[in-house]
Amino acid sequence: MVPRMAIKPTIMTTDMNETQFGGSPLLLLQVWLSPTFPIGTFAYSHGLEAAVDFGDLRDGAALREWIADLLGYGSARSDAILLAGAYHAARAGDARTLADVNDVALALCASRERRLETVQLGAAFVTILRAAWPCASLDLLPPQEEIAYPVAFGVAAAGRELPLEATLGAFLLAFASSLVSAALRCASIGQTDGQRALADLGAEICACAHFAAGSSIDDLGGVALRSDIASMRHETQYSRMFRS
DSSP states (O other): OOOOOOOOOOOOOOOGGGSSGGGOHHHHHHHHTSTTSTTOGGGOOTTHHHHHHTTSOOSHHHHHHHHHHHHHHSHHHHHHHHHHHHHHHHHTTOHHHHHHHHHHHHHTOOSHHHHHHHHHHHHHHHHHHHHHSOOGGGGGSOTTSOOOHHHHHHHHHHHTTOOHHHHHHHHHHHHHHHHHHHHHHTTSSOHHHHHHHHHHTHHHHHHHHHHHHTOOGGGOOOOOHHHHHHHHHHTTOSSOSSOO
């Protein structure tokens, strides 16, 4: 794993009157990250479909290692740091820093499809939030610009005063679950293997969330090269069911 810096736990007081469902931020996170939340996550495999096609992911153990690498070294780790950066900027009401975080998020996309994935999920997420879950922090988002999904999520979480580390953990679990679902549909693993992979990833998800909660944009960086290459290969894959 990437070396973890020493950090202090994130402590935050949540105004329960600012959240729905009897004041439970965890229930609100479940709504936003549910497969039924209409942003289209099911349409993206994050390059995993190409990895299956090229023989990199043949069983549950390989899938577990693939996702663990993304949490420790790759895009999941970067997205968590970006989410935290957007969260802090939104809490401070700092629109300029928020725009900078979003620019970095878009610049870090390793392929055309990775960029398509994050901006389309981000746009859909913001649209649904403005219609059904509005909060003032959304007004800080750069107008008329593409918004990366983790940036949009961080801004929304800040606007609802959701606890940062819990938000990060839920976001990362949803990311891992989405990849497991994609692997199931690619017929590379079975249902039980998928659940075993998720169960075994608990420590990596919690470690990544804890690290990102105390991180800064200076901590960005990744070396999950096979995942990035798979995303590039997917752009020219002959037969495919996913958009990335």
